[in-house]
Amino acid sequence: MNSNRSQVKLKAARRTRRQPASDPTREKLLDVAGQIFADRGYKAATIREICVAAGANVAAVNYHFGDKLGLYTEVLQQSLRAAEVEAVQSALDQNASPEDILRAVIRARLRSICRGGLPDWHFRILSHELVQPTPAFPQLINKVGRPIFKRLLELIGGMIGLPPNDDKTRLCAISVMGQILAYVFTGPLLAGVWPELTMTPEQVERIADHIGDFSLSYLQEFRSKHGAVAPVRKRRVNE
Amino acid sequence: MNSNRSQVKLKAARRTRRQPASDPTREKLLDVAGQIFADRGYKAATIREICVAAGANVAAVNYHFGDKLGLYTEVLQQSLRAAEVEAVQSALDQNASPEDILRAVIRARLRSICRGGLPDWHFRILSHELVQPTPAFPQLINKVGRPIFKRLLELIGGMIGLPPNDDKTRLCAISVMGQILAYVFTGPLLAGVWPELTMTPEQVERIADHIGDFSLSYLQEFRSKHGAVAPVRKRRVNE
DNA sequence: AGGTGATTAAAACTATTGTTTGAATATGAA
DNA sequence: TTCATATTCAAACAATAGTTTTAATCACCT
Secondary structure, X not given: OHHHHHHHHHHHHHHHHXXXXXXXXXXXXXXXXXXXXXXXXXXXXXXXXXXXXXXXXXXXXXXXXXXXXXXXXXXXXXXXXXXXXXXXHHHHHOOOOHHHHHHHHHHHHHHHHEOOOOEOHHHHHHHHHHHOOOOOHHHHHHHHHHHHHHHHHHHHHHHHOOOOOOHHHHXXXXXXXXXXXXXXXXXXXXXXXXXXXXXXHHHHHHHHHHHHHHHHHHHHHHHHHOOOOOOOOOOOOOO | OHHHHHHHHHHHHHHHHHOOOXXXXXXXXXXXXXXXXXXXXXXXXXXXXXXXHHOOOOOHXXXXXXXXXXXXXXXXXXXXXXXXXXXXXXXHXXXXXXXXXXXXXXXXXXXXXXXXXXXXXXXXXXXXXXXXOOOOHHHHHHHHHHHHHHHHHHHXXXXXXXXXXXXXXXXXXXXXXXXXXXXXXXHHHHHHHOOOOOOOHHHHHHHHHHHHHHHHHHHHHHHHHOOOOOOOOOOOOOO
Protein backbone atom coordinates (compact mmCIF):
# COMPACT_ATOMS: atom_id res chain seq x y z
CA MET A 1 0.00 0.00 0.00
CA ASN A 2 2.57 2.43 1.07
CA SER A 3 5.04 1.35 -1.56
CA ASN A 4 2.29 1.78 -4.10
CA ARG A 5 1.70 5.29 -2.89
CA SER A 6 5.33 6.24 -2.95
CA GLN A 7 5.65 4.80 -6.40
CA VAL A 8 2.88 7.07 -7.52
CA LYS A 9 4.72 9.92 -5.92
CA LEU A 10 7.93 9.02 -7.64
CA LYS A 11 6.21 8.77 -10.95
CA ALA A 12 4.68 12.14 -10.51
CA ALA A 13 8.01 13.56 -9.48
CA ARG A 14 9.78 12.07 -12.45
CA ARG A 15 7.17 13.27 -14.83
CA THR A 16 7.69 16.66 -13.29
CA ARG A 17 11.23 16.84 -14.52
CA ARG A 18 10.33 15.73 -17.98
CA GLN A 19 7.10 17.23 -19.16
CA PRO A 20 6.59 20.70 -17.86
CA ALA A 21 3.09 21.23 -19.16
CA SER A 22 -0.26 19.54 -19.69
CA ASP A 23 -1.51 19.29 -16.12
CA PRO A 24 -3.87 22.17 -15.40
CA THR A 25 -3.93 21.99 -11.61
CA ARG A 26 -0.19 21.60 -11.51
CA GLU A 27 0.25 24.72 -13.58
CA LYS A 28 -2.32 26.66 -11.65
CA LEU A 29 -0.61 25.63 -8.46
CA LEU A 30 2.78 26.78 -9.72
CA ASP A 31 1.40 30.08 -10.90
CA VAL A 32 -0.49 30.89 -7.74
CA ALA A 33 2.30 29.65 -5.50
CA GLY A 34 4.72 32.02 -7.15
CA GLN A 35 2.71 35.06 -6.24
CA ILE A 36 1.99 33.90 -2.72
CA PHE A 37 5.57 32.91 -1.99
CA ALA A 38 6.62 36.27 -3.35
CA ASP A 39 4.16 38.05 -1.10
CA ARG A 40 4.70 36.22 2.14
CA GLY A 41 8.02 34.46 1.85
CA TYR A 42 8.59 30.74 2.11
CA LYS A 43 7.80 30.24 5.75
CA ALA A 44 4.79 32.49 6.04
CA ALA A 45 3.12 31.20 2.90
CA THR A 46 0.81 28.33 3.70
CA ILE A 47 -0.07 25.38 1.54
CA ARG A 48 -3.72 25.86 2.32
CA GLU A 49 -3.74 29.44 1.10
CA ILE A 50 -2.01 28.41 -2.07
CA CYS A 51 -4.42 25.57 -2.66
CA VAL A 52 -7.61 27.51 -2.15
CA ALA A 53 -6.27 30.27 -4.37
CA ALA A 54 -5.59 27.65 -7.01
CA GLY A 55 -8.96 26.03 -6.51
CA ALA A 56 -7.29 22.76 -5.56
CA ASN A 57 -7.39 20.42 -2.65
CA VAL A 58 -4.99 20.72 0.26
CA ALA A 59 -3.38 17.45 -0.69
CA ALA A 60 -2.67 18.64 -4.20
CA VAL A 61 0.69 20.14 -3.35
CA ASN A 62 1.96 17.00 -1.69
CA TYR A 63 0.65 14.92 -4.52
CA HIS A 64 2.17 16.95 -7.30
CA PHE A 65 5.35 18.21 -5.69
CA GLY A 66 6.08 15.88 -2.81
CA ASP A 67 6.17 18.60 -0.19
CA LYS A 68 6.19 22.33 0.32
CA LEU A 69 9.86 22.69 -0.39
CA GLY A 70 9.41 20.74 -3.61
CA LEU A 71 6.80 23.20 -4.78
CA TYR A 72 8.93 26.13 -3.76
CA THR A 73 12.00 24.77 -5.49
CA GLU A 74 10.10 24.37 -8.70
CA VAL A 75 8.63 27.84 -8.42
CA LEU A 76 12.10 29.20 -7.90
CA GLN A 77 13.50 27.40 -10.89
CA GLN A 78 10.70 28.64 -13.05
CA SER A 79 11.40 32.10 -11.67
CA LEU A 80 15.06 31.92 -12.53
CA ARG A 81 14.21 30.78 -16.01
CA ALA A 82 11.75 33.62 -16.42
CA ALA A 83 13.69 36.30 -14.60
CA GLU A 84 14.75 37.54 -17.96
CA VAL A 85 18.29 36.69 -17.39
CA GLU A 86 18.26 36.26 -21.11
CA ALA A 87 17.30 39.87 -21.62
CA VAL A 88 20.28 40.99 -19.62
CA GLN A 89 22.59 38.46 -21.16
CA SER A 90 21.60 39.32 -24.68
CA ALA A 91 22.14 42.95 -23.77
CA LEU A 92 25.60 41.99 -22.59
CA ASP A 93 26.28 40.00 -25.70
CA GLN A 94 25.30 42.51 -28.30
CA ASN A 95 27.91 44.11 -30.44
CA ALA A 96 28.09 47.74 -29.47
CA SER A 97 30.25 50.16 -27.58
CA PRO A 98 30.80 49.27 -23.91
CA GLU A 99 28.88 52.38 -22.93
CA ASP A 100 25.86 51.38 -24.94
CA ILE A 101 26.06 47.84 -23.64
CA LEU A 102 26.13 49.06 -20.07
CA ARG A 103 23.13 51.27 -20.67
CA ALA A 104 21.32 48.38 -22.32
CA VAL A 105 22.03 46.12 -19.37
CA ILE A 106 20.74 48.67 -16.91
CA ARG A 107 17.63 49.20 -18.97
CA ALA A 108 16.98 45.50 -19.39
CA ARG A 109 17.38 44.79 -15.73
CA LEU A 110 15.25 47.69 -14.64
CA ARG A 111 12.54 46.93 -17.15
CA SER A 112 12.23 43.34 -16.06
CA ILE A 113 12.08 44.45 -12.49
CA CYS A 114 9.23 46.88 -12.50
CA ARG A 115 6.72 45.48 -14.87
CA GLY A 116 3.33 46.51 -13.66
CA GLY A 117 4.10 49.14 -11.09
CA LEU A 118 5.74 47.04 -8.47
CA PRO A 119 8.46 44.48 -8.89
CA ASP A 120 6.93 41.40 -10.46
CA TRP A 121 6.82 38.31 -8.30
CA HIS A 122 9.83 36.67 -9.86
CA PHE A 123 12.02 39.32 -8.41
CA ARG A 124 10.23 39.56 -5.15
CA ILE A 125 10.98 35.90 -4.60
CA LEU A 126 14.63 36.54 -5.23
CA SER A 127 14.67 39.31 -2.68
CA HIS A 128 13.16 36.96 -0.13
CA GLU A 129 15.95 34.55 -0.86
CA LEU A 130 18.54 37.23 -0.26
CA VAL A 131 17.17 37.99 3.18
CA GLN A 132 16.21 34.49 4.23
CA PRO A 133 18.08 31.97 2.14
CA THR A 134 16.37 28.62 1.75
CA PRO A 135 18.17 25.41 0.83
CA ALA A 136 17.50 26.37 -2.78
CA PHE A 137 19.73 29.40 -2.50
CA PRO A 138 23.19 28.28 -3.64
CA GLN A 139 21.81 27.10 -6.94
CA LEU A 140 20.29 30.53 -7.38
CA ILE A 141 23.62 32.22 -6.93
CA ASN A 142 25.39 29.97 -9.36
CA LYS A 143 22.69 30.14 -11.95
CA VAL A 144 21.91 33.85 -12.13
CA GLY A 145 24.24 35.71 -9.81
CA ARG A 146 27.65 34.51 -10.82
CA PRO A 147 27.46 34.42 -14.63
CA ILE A 148 25.87 37.84 -14.97
CA PHE A 149 28.18 39.44 -12.47
CA LYS A 150 31.11 37.87 -14.24
CA ARG A 151 30.14 39.42 -17.55
CA LEU A 152 29.46 42.71 -15.91
CA LEU A 153 32.95 42.61 -14.45
CA GLU A 154 34.43 41.94 -17.87
CA LEU A 155 32.47 44.76 -19.39
CA ILE A 156 33.33 47.33 -16.74
CA GLY A 157 36.90 46.13 -16.47
CA GLY A 158 37.24 46.76 -20.16
CA MET A 159 35.78 50.21 -19.80
CA ILE A 160 38.18 51.34 -17.09
CA GLY A 161 41.18 49.43 -18.32
CA LEU A 162 41.50 47.03 -15.41
CA PRO A 163 41.21 43.26 -15.21
CA PRO A 164 37.80 41.86 -14.27
CA ASN A 165 39.04 40.58 -10.94
CA ASP A 166 40.56 43.89 -9.88
CA ASP A 167 39.01 45.24 -6.71
CA LYS A 168 38.25 48.55 -8.37
CA THR A 169 36.38 46.79 -11.15
CA ARG A 170 34.30 44.94 -8.62
CA LEU A 171 33.57 48.05 -6.64
CA CYS A 172 32.34 49.73 -9.79
CA ALA A 173 30.19 46.77 -10.75
CA ILE A 174 28.58 46.79 -7.32
CA SER A 175 28.01 50.51 -7.61
CA VAL A 176 26.08 49.99 -10.81
CA MET A 177 24.18 46.99 -9.49
CA GLY A 178 23.39 48.73 -6.25
CA GLN A 179 21.68 51.61 -7.97
CA ILE A 180 19.44 49.15 -9.75
CA LEU A 181 18.77 47.06 -6.70
CA ALA A 182 17.65 50.14 -4.82
CA TYR A 183 14.54 50.11 -6.93
CA VAL A 184 13.96 46.41 -6.38
CA PHE A 185 14.46 45.91 -2.72
CA THR A 186 13.37 49.18 -1.26
CA GLY A 187 10.00 49.21 -2.92
CA PRO A 188 8.00 50.01 0.21
CA LEU A 189 10.72 52.29 1.49
CA LEU A 190 10.73 54.24 -1.75
CA ALA A 191 6.97 54.47 -1.70
CA GLY A 192 7.17 55.92 1.79
CA VAL A 193 9.83 58.41 0.85
CA TRP A 194 8.92 59.33 -2.70
CA PRO A 195 5.17 58.72 -3.01
CA GLU A 196 4.83 60.51 -6.32
CA LEU A 197 7.08 57.96 -7.98
CA THR A 198 5.04 55.77 -10.28
CA MET A 199 6.82 53.09 -12.18
CA THR A 200 5.43 53.75 -15.60
CA PRO A 201 7.47 52.51 -18.53
CA GLU A 202 8.53 56.07 -19.24
CA GLN A 203 9.67 56.59 -15.69
CA VAL A 204 11.61 53.37 -15.82
CA GLU A 205 13.37 54.63 -18.93
CA ARG A 206 14.21 57.89 -17.23
CA ILE A 207 15.57 56.05 -14.23
CA ALA A 208 17.63 53.79 -16.46
CA ASP A 209 19.05 56.79 -18.28
CA HIS A 210 19.93 58.42 -15.01
CA ILE A 211 21.71 55.37 -13.68
CA GLY A 212 23.60 55.16 -16.95
CA ASP A 213 24.67 58.80 -16.78
CA PHE A 214 25.52 58.55 -13.13
CA SER A 215 27.69 55.49 -13.64
CA LEU A 216 29.37 56.44 -16.88
CA SER A 217 30.45 59.74 -15.43
CA TYR A 218 32.81 58.01 -13.04
CA LEU A 219 33.83 55.18 -15.32
CA GLN A 220 34.89 57.55 -18.08
CA GLU A 221 36.59 59.90 -15.70
CA PHE A 222 38.47 56.97 -14.20
CA ARG A 223 39.57 55.74 -17.57
CA SER A 224 40.90 59.07 -18.67
CA LYS A 225 42.70 59.69 -15.40
CA HIS A 226 44.35 56.32 -15.01
CA GLY A 227 45.20 53.78 -17.69
CA ALA A 228 44.45 56.80 -19.86
CA VAL A 229 45.87 55.51 -23.07
CA ALA A 230 44.38 52.06 -23.61
CA PRO A 231 41.93 52.46 -26.48
CA VAL A 232 39.26 49.78 -26.55
CA ARG A 233 41.28 46.81 -25.44
CA LYS A 234 39.93 44.23 -23.00
CA ARG A 235 36.70 44.01 -24.94
CA ARG A 236 36.12 40.43 -23.89
CA VAL A 237 32.48 40.71 -24.64
CA ASN A 238 31.61 38.97 -27.86
CA GLU A 239 35.07 37.79 -28.54
CA MET B 1 -8.91 36.67 38.53
CA ASN B 2 -8.58 37.68 34.98
CA SER B 3 -8.76 41.38 35.75
CA ASN B 4 -6.00 40.87 38.25
CA ARG B 5 -3.89 39.19 35.64
CA SER B 6 -4.47 41.80 33.05
CA GLN B 7 -3.68 44.49 35.55
CA VAL B 8 -0.36 42.86 36.13
CA LYS B 9 0.17 42.81 32.43
CA LEU B 10 -0.74 46.44 32.09
CA LYS B 11 1.60 47.40 34.86
CA ALA B 12 4.42 45.55 33.26
CA ALA B 13 3.60 47.12 29.97
CA ARG B 14 3.50 50.60 31.40
CA ARG B 15 6.73 50.13 33.27
CA THR B 16 8.16 49.07 29.98
CA ARG B 17 7.63 52.44 28.45
CA ARG B 18 9.09 54.25 31.41
CA GLN B 19 12.12 52.49 32.77
CA PRO B 20 14.13 50.91 30.08
CA ALA B 21 16.57 49.07 32.31
CA SER B 22 16.84 47.13 35.54
CA ASP B 23 15.10 43.90 34.57
CA PRO B 24 17.73 41.35 33.59
CA THR B 25 15.48 38.77 31.92
CA ARG B 26 13.69 41.49 30.02
CA GLU B 27 16.94 42.83 28.71
CA LYS B 28 18.32 39.42 27.91
CA LEU B 29 15.11 38.67 26.06
CA LEU B 30 15.32 41.83 24.02
CA ASP B 31 18.94 41.24 23.21
CA VAL B 32 18.53 37.63 22.15
CA ALA B 33 15.29 38.31 20.31
CA GLY B 34 17.01 40.93 18.22
CA GLN B 35 19.52 38.49 16.86
CA ILE B 36 17.00 35.72 16.30
CA PHE B 37 14.49 37.98 14.59
CA ALA B 38 17.29 39.27 12.44
CA ASP B 39 18.34 35.75 11.51
CA ARG B 40 14.99 34.17 10.84
CA GLY B 41 12.55 36.99 10.29
CA TYR B 42 9.45 37.67 12.32
CA LYS B 43 7.39 34.70 11.28
CA ALA B 44 10.07 32.04 11.33
CA ALA B 45 11.49 33.11 14.68
CA THR B 46 9.83 31.21 17.51
CA ILE B 47 9.18 32.36 21.01
CA ARG B 48 10.50 29.11 22.35
CA GLU B 49 13.83 29.48 20.60
CA ILE B 50 14.15 33.02 21.86
CA CYS B 51 13.33 31.99 25.40
CA VAL B 52 15.72 29.07 25.65
CA ALA B 53 18.46 31.23 24.13
CA ALA B 54 17.73 33.81 26.78
CA GLY B 55 17.56 31.21 29.53
CA ALA B 56 13.99 32.20 30.29
CA ASN B 57 10.69 30.44 30.46
CA VAL B 58 8.37 30.21 27.48
CA ALA B 59 5.85 32.39 29.24
CA ALA B 60 8.39 35.14 29.78
CA VAL B 61 7.71 36.83 26.47
CA ASN B 62 3.98 37.04 27.04
CA TYR B 63 4.53 38.25 30.55
CA HIS B 64 6.97 40.98 29.71
CA PHE B 65 5.77 42.05 26.28
CA GLY B 66 2.18 40.91 26.02
CA ASP B 67 2.70 38.87 22.91
CA LYS B 68 5.16 38.10 20.16
CA LEU B 69 4.39 41.23 18.21
CA GLY B 70 4.91 43.29 21.34
CA LEU B 71 8.36 41.88 21.74
CA TYR B 72 9.14 42.42 18.10
CA THR B 73 7.90 45.97 18.15
CA GLU B 74 10.12 46.80 21.07
CA VAL B 75 13.09 45.12 19.45
CA LEU B 76 12.46 47.15 16.36
CA GLN B 77 12.23 50.40 18.27
CA GLN B 78 15.44 49.65 20.09
CA SER B 79 16.94 48.82 16.74
CA LEU B 80 15.88 52.12 15.26
CA ARG B 81 17.29 53.93 18.22
CA ALA B 82 20.56 52.06 17.96
CA ALA B 83 20.79 51.99 14.18
CA GLU B 84 23.16 54.89 14.50
CA VAL B 85 20.83 57.21 12.84
CA GLU B 86 22.58 59.71 15.05
CA ALA B 87 25.89 58.94 13.45
CA VAL B 88 24.46 59.68 10.04
CA GLN B 89 22.54 62.68 11.23
CA SER B 90 25.50 64.20 12.98
CA ALA B 91 27.47 63.60 9.82
CA LEU B 92 24.77 65.48 7.95
CA ASP B 93 24.74 68.26 10.49
CA GLN B 94 28.42 68.98 10.68
CA ASN B 95 29.78 72.17 9.28
CA ALA B 96 31.84 71.23 6.27
CA SER B 97 31.76 71.31 2.52
CA PRO B 98 28.88 69.38 0.94
CA GLU B 99 31.38 66.96 -0.57
CA ASP B 100 32.91 66.18 2.79
CA ILE B 101 29.49 65.84 4.34
CA LEU B 102 28.41 63.40 1.70
CA ARG B 103 31.53 61.33 2.19
CA ALA B 104 31.00 61.39 5.93
CA VAL B 105 27.42 60.22 5.55
CA ILE B 106 28.47 57.35 3.33
CA ARG B 107 31.20 56.36 5.72
CA ALA B 108 28.93 56.55 8.75
CA ARG B 109 26.23 54.48 7.15
CA LEU B 110 28.62 51.90 5.85
CA ARG B 111 30.47 51.63 9.12
CA SER B 112 27.35 51.06 11.11
CA ILE B 113 26.26 48.46 8.64
CA CYS B 114 29.19 46.10 8.62
CA ARG B 115 30.43 45.98 12.13
CA GLY B 116 31.81 42.55 12.74
CA GLY B 117 32.09 41.10 9.29
CA LEU B 118 28.44 40.82 8.40
CA PRO B 119 25.74 43.41 8.79
CA ASP B 120 24.86 43.66 12.43
CA TRP B 121 21.44 42.51 13.47
CA HIS B 122 19.92 45.96 13.66
CA PHE B 123 20.22 46.29 9.94
CA ARG B 124 19.30 42.76 9.15
CA ILE B 125 16.00 43.37 10.91
CA LEU B 126 15.39 46.40 8.77
CA SER B 127 16.03 44.41 5.63
CA HIS B 128 13.48 41.86 6.75
CA GLU B 129 11.00 44.69 7.18
CA LEU B 130 11.64 45.88 3.67
CA VAL B 131 10.86 42.50 2.18
CA GLN B 132 8.06 41.48 4.53
CA PRO B 133 6.64 44.51 6.24
CA THR B 134 5.06 43.87 9.61
CA PRO B 135 2.48 46.16 11.21
CA ALA B 136 5.41 47.97 12.76
CA PHE B 137 6.64 49.11 9.38
CA PRO B 138 5.08 52.53 8.79
CA GLN B 139 6.57 53.86 11.98
CA LEU B 140 9.91 52.66 10.76
CA ILE B 141 9.62 54.65 7.58
CA ASN B 142 8.61 57.82 9.33
CA LYS B 143 11.22 57.52 12.02
CA VAL B 144 14.35 56.67 10.09
CA GLY B 145 13.57 56.64 6.41
CA ARG B 146 11.94 59.96 5.81
CA PRO B 147 14.04 62.35 7.90
CA ILE B 148 17.37 61.04 6.69
CA PHE B 149 16.29 60.91 3.10
CA LYS B 150 14.99 64.43 3.43
CA ARG B 151 18.33 65.73 4.61
CA LEU B 152 20.12 63.78 1.97
CA LEU B 153 17.90 65.43 -0.63
CA GLU B 154 18.72 68.85 0.72
CA LEU B 155 22.40 68.08 0.73
CA ILE B 156 22.51 66.70 -2.79
CA GLY B 157 20.08 69.27 -4.11
CA GLY B 158 22.46 71.90 -2.83
CA MET B 159 25.37 70.23 -4.52
CA ILE B 160 23.82 70.08 -7.95
CA GLY B 161 21.90 73.33 -7.72
CA LEU B 162 18.41 71.88 -7.78
CA PRO B 163 15.61 71.95 -5.23
CA PRO B 164 15.35 68.95 -2.88
CA ASN B 165 12.11 67.80 -4.41
CA ASP B 166 13.38 67.86 -7.97
CA ASP B 167 13.25 64.47 -9.62
CA LYS B 168 16.89 64.65 -10.56
CA THR B 169 17.83 65.30 -6.96
CA ARG B 170 15.88 62.28 -5.88
CA LEU B 171 17.38 60.08 -8.53
CA CYS B 172 20.84 61.08 -7.37
CA ALA B 173 20.00 60.45 -3.75
CA ILE B 174 18.75 57.00 -4.60
CA SER B 175 21.88 56.34 -6.61
CA VAL B 176 24.00 57.11 -3.58
CA MET B 177 21.77 55.15 -1.22
CA GLY B 178 21.60 52.22 -3.57
CA GLN B 179 25.33 51.79 -3.67
CA ILE B 180 25.36 51.59 0.10
CA LEU B 181 22.39 49.28 0.32
CA ALA B 182 24.05 46.87 -2.06
CA TYR B 183 26.40 45.98 0.74
CA VAL B 184 23.58 45.58 3.24
CA PHE B 185 21.01 43.58 1.43
CA THR B 186 23.04 41.45 -0.87
CA GLY B 187 25.25 40.02 1.83
CA PRO B 188 24.88 36.40 0.78
CA LEU B 189 24.83 37.34 -2.88
CA LEU B 190 28.06 39.27 -2.52
CA ALA B 191 29.64 36.42 -0.63
CA GLY B 192 28.75 34.10 -3.47
CA VAL B 193 30.06 36.43 -6.11
CA TRP B 194 33.06 38.02 -4.42
CA PRO B 195 34.21 35.51 -1.82
CA GLU B 196 37.49 37.26 -1.13
CA LEU B 197 35.67 40.31 0.17
CA THR B 198 36.11 40.56 3.91
CA MET B 199 34.49 43.44 5.66
CA THR B 200 37.41 44.60 7.72
CA PRO B 201 37.32 48.20 8.89
CA GLU B 202 39.93 49.07 6.30
CA GLN B 203 37.91 47.48 3.55
CA VAL B 204 34.85 49.37 4.69
CA GLU B 205 36.81 52.60 4.45
CA ARG B 206 37.96 51.73 0.94
CA ILE B 207 34.43 50.95 -0.07
CA ALA B 208 33.18 54.18 1.40
CA ASP B 209 35.86 56.13 -0.43
CA HIS B 210 34.93 54.44 -3.66
CA ILE B 211 31.25 55.19 -3.29
CA GLY B 212 32.16 58.77 -2.53
CA ASP B 213 34.36 59.07 -5.61
CA PHE B 214 31.84 57.31 -7.79
CA SER B 215 29.02 59.57 -6.70
CA LEU B 216 30.85 62.87 -6.61
CA SER B 217 32.07 62.36 -10.12
CA TYR B 218 28.58 62.68 -11.48
CA LEU B 219 27.34 65.27 -9.01
CA GLN B 220 30.18 67.65 -9.74
CA GLU B 221 29.96 67.07 -13.46
CA PHE B 222 26.26 67.79 -13.33
CA ARG B 223 26.77 70.96 -11.40
CA SER B 224 29.34 72.33 -13.77
CA LYS B 225 27.29 71.42 -16.82
CA HIS B 226 23.94 72.74 -15.73
CA GLY B 227 23.13 75.44 -13.19
CA ALA B 228 26.85 75.99 -13.53
CA VAL B 229 27.05 79.34 -11.83
CA ALA B 230 25.25 78.92 -8.53
CA PRO B 231 27.97 79.09 -5.92
CA VAL B 232 27.01 77.44 -2.65
CA ARG B 233 23.37 78.41 -2.46
CA LYS B 234 20.71 76.04 -1.25
CA ARG B 235 22.89 74.94 1.62
CA ARG B 236 19.93 74.22 3.82
CA VAL B 237 21.99 71.99 6.02
CA ASN B 238 22.82 73.59 9.32
CA GLU B 239 20.78 76.64 8.70
C1' DA C 1 9.02 36.66 60.50
C1' DG C 2 5.14 37.69 57.71
C1' DG C 3 2.87 39.33 53.92
C1' DT C 4 2.33 41.47 49.46
C1' DG C 5 3.14 41.89 44.80
C1' DA C 6 6.21 40.89 41.04
C1' DT C 7 8.39 37.27 38.61
C1' DT C 8 9.28 32.55 37.09
C1' DA C 9 8.11 27.72 36.01
C1' DA C 10 5.76 23.67 34.23
C1' DA C 11 2.07 22.20 32.03
C1' DA C 12 -1.88 22.44 29.33
C1' DC C 13 -4.72 24.68 25.72
C1' DT C 14 -5.86 26.25 21.13
C1' DA C 15 -4.98 27.24 16.51
C1' DT C 16 -2.40 26.47 12.61
C1' DT C 17 0.30 23.91 9.34
C1' DG C 18 2.48 20.27 6.70
C1' DT C 19 1.43 15.83 5.75
C1' DT C 20 -0.89 11.36 5.22
C1' DT C 21 -4.69 8.34 4.46
C1' DG C 22 -8.15 5.84 2.16
C1' DA C 23 -12.08 6.30 -0.37
C1' DA C 24 -14.21 8.45 -4.47
C1' DT C 25 -13.87 9.99 -9.08
C1' DA C 26 -12.10 10.71 -13.52
C1' DT C 27 -9.34 9.04 -17.48
C1' DG C 28 -8.00 6.04 -20.93
C1' DA C 29 -6.82 1.69 -22.93
C1' DA C 30 -8.03 -3.27 -24.07
C1' DT D 1 -17.95 -2.38 -20.64
C1' DT D 2 -14.12 -3.35 -17.68
C1' DC D 3 -10.08 -2.85 -15.68
C1' DA D 4 -6.06 -0.15 -14.31
C1' DT D 5 -4.13 4.01 -13.39
C1' DA D 6 -3.99 8.78 -12.31
C1' DT D 7 -6.06 12.32 -9.89
C1' DT D 8 -9.06 14.56 -6.51
C1' DC D 9 -11.28 14.92 -2.19
C1' DA D 10 -12.64 15.09 2.72
C1' DA D 11 -10.98 13.86 6.83
C1' DA D 12 -7.73 13.00 10.12
C1' DC D 13 -2.80 13.02 12.05
C1' DA D 14 1.22 14.75 14.07
C1' DA D 15 4.00 18.43 15.03
C1' DT D 16 4.67 23.05 16.07
C1' DA D 17 3.81 27.63 17.88
C1' DG D 18 1.54 31.27 20.48
C1' DT D 19 -0.83 31.83 24.44
C1' DT D 20 -2.96 30.96 29.03
C1' DT D 21 -3.25 29.04 33.43
C1' DT D 22 -2.02 27.91 37.97
C1' DA D 23 1.12 27.21 41.31
C1' DA D 24 5.63 28.09 43.08
C1' DT D 25 9.28 31.27 44.03
C1' DC D 26 11.48 35.50 44.79
C1' DA D 27 12.17 40.37 46.49
C1' DC D 28 11.11 43.84 49.19
C1' DC D 29 8.83 46.31 52.93
C1' DT D 30 6.87 46.72 57.65
